[in-house]
Amino acid sequence: MDALYLLLIIFGVGALCAWFITYKILKKRYDEKNAKLEAVFYNRINEEVTEKEEAIDAAIKEKNETIGKYKNRDIYREAEHGKLLDELHKSIAFHQNRSKAIFNKAVDFAFDFEKIFKDQHQNAQEEIQRVLDDTYRFKRKTLLNSITLRNFEKKLEDIRKETSIYQSLIAKYDYFELKDNADWDVVEKEFRDKVSALQQLQDEREAQNEVKRQMREERQRAEELEKEQLETELKEQELEARRKAIDEALLAADEEHRLELEETRRKLEQEIEEVHKRYERAKSLAQMTKQGHVYIISNIGSFGENVFKIGMTRRLEPFDRVSELSGASVPFEFDVHAMISCDDAPALEAKLHKMLSGERINKVNLRKEFFKADIGKIIECVEKNHGKVDYIVNPAALQYYRSLEMSEELISINEPSMA
Numbered sequence: 001m002d003a004l005y006l007l008l009i010i011f012g013v014g015a016l017c018a019w020f021i022t023y024k025i026l027k028k029r030y031d032e033k034n035a036k037l038e039a040v041f042y043n044r045i046n047e048e049v050t051e052k053e054e055a056i057d058a059a060i061k062e063k064n065e066t067i068g069k070y071k072n073r074d075i076y077r078e079a080e081h082g083k084l085l086d087e088l089h090k091s092i093a094f095h096q097n098r099s100k101a102i103f104n105k106a107v108d109f110a111f112d113f114e115k116i117f118k119d120q121h122q123n124a125q126e127e128i129q130r131v132l133d134d135t136y137r138f139k140r141k142t143l144l145n146s147i148t149l150r151n152f153e154k155k156l157e158d159i160r161k162e163t164s165i166y167q168s169l170i171a172k173y174d175y176f177e178l179k180d181n182a183d184w185d186v187v188e189k190e191f192r193d194k195v196s197a198l199q200q201l202q203d204e205r206e207a208q209n210e211v212k213r214q215m216r217e218e219r220q221r222a223e224e225l226e227k228e229q230l231e232t233e234l235k236e237q238e239l240e241a242r243r244k245a246i247d248e249a250l251l252a253a254d255e256e257h258r259l260e261l262e263e264t265r266r267k268l269e270q271e272i273e274e275v276h277k278r279y280e281r282a283k284s285l286a287q288m289t290k291q292g293h294v295y296i297i298s299n300i301g302s303f304g305e306n307v308f309k310i311g312m313t314r315r316l317e318p319f320d321r322v323s324e325l326s327g328a329s330v331p332f333e334f335d336v337h338a339m340i341s342c343d344d345a346p347a348l349e350a351k352l353h354k355m356l357s358g359e360r361i362n363k364v365n366l367r368k369e370f371f372k373a374d375i376g377k378i379i380e381c382v383e384k385n386h387g388k389v390d391y392i393v394n395p396a397a398l399q400y401y402r403s404l405e406m407s408e409e410l411i412s413i414n415e416p417s418m419a
Contacts, residue, residue, distance in 0.1 A: 022088075124176070163182050291344075296336075302332055307372050308370070332400050335396065338390070352378070353366075355384075355385075
């Protein structure tokens with residue numbers, strides 16, 4: 001209250017000072033104008049007296065006329081003085097009313113200042129909070145929607161940067177109590193859910209591709225077996241026709257050529273028997289839907305030592321599958337440690353994968369058939385479920401070791417030149 005009374009006294013003193021200064025300015029203007037008029041009057045009187053000194057009568061007459069003239073000017077001057085005085089009173093009244101209005105407004109503002117300041121502060125705080133939250137949510141949503149399995153690590157780093165920027169902006173405004181609504185746990189969960197969904201879609205596509213690949217292998221295997229059956233059948237028919245021709249020739253042959261024809265007939269019968277076995281084998285393979293090969297391969301140049309891929313193929317030429325895996329996606333060819341032929345290849349593959357599940361590298365996507373283990377342990381698992389097999393512990397890996405040798409040769413050539 002003391003400060004308020006002091007403020008009121010200051011405003012009152014200011015208003016009185018304004019009124020007194022205005023009055024002094026107007027009074028000074030009036031006195032200056034009156035002094036000028038009087039100076040003009042006396043100058044003209046003196047000039048007329050000097051010029052008309054010898055003609056007293058005419059001067060007196062002219063003086064009387066001049067006095068009469070200036071009597072009218074006195075009347076005009078009094079009227080003008082009254083007009084200026086009225087303007088002065090109006091100006092004083094205007095400034096008094098204006099000072100009173102300013103004083104009343106200052107008093108009202110002094111009483112309502114705290115409430116007005118709090119309301120405006122709260123509105124500004126809510127607006128800044130809303131803008132920061134909306135901007136952060138928009139950027140977060142944009143980054144989450146643009147995530148793919150190739151860029152998800154970079155997008156996670158971008159989301160962390162945006163969160164850090166948002167939190168720094170929240171802490172920047174010291175005069176506002178802003179809340180950190182980043183909800184990093186929620187953001188991280190949304191990110192992981194998005195990546196998991198994308199991974200699941202990719203796994204489904206890979207599963208479908210694997211099924212299609214197996215179907216292609218089965219179709220190719222069936223076509224190859226059918227072709228082999230047809231070829232062996234035609235070959236067997238051709239050999240039977242030749243044997244009949246030899247039988248007919250034996251009936252008409254003499255003793256000298258009979259031994260030679262019988263030897264030829266014996267060889268034909270052996271060849272017919274072999275062709276018939278090939279035909280029966282192709283027929284039995286066509287009836288066996290699970291026959292195939294389980295392969296154990298490695299790629300030391302691409303994945304390092306003791307990393308093996310254990311898979312299954314049902315192709316008649318299983319090494320075609322190894323060549324297919326050694327395509328442009330890896331820098332070196334795969335090396336074969338073992339190629340195991342069995343009647344139920346899927347069952348053997350599943351047993352090996354189960355026994356080596358602790359050594360599996362990718363435990364999320366089970367279609368990634370890579371294991372980090374010793375070759376001896378893998379072969380031990382094979383022999384427990386299939387029996388003795390032939391295998392290679394240390395394959396050649398020609399391209400990899402030759403590349404190392406060439407690198408060493410280049411280093412040895414460059415060292416003298418650098419020296």
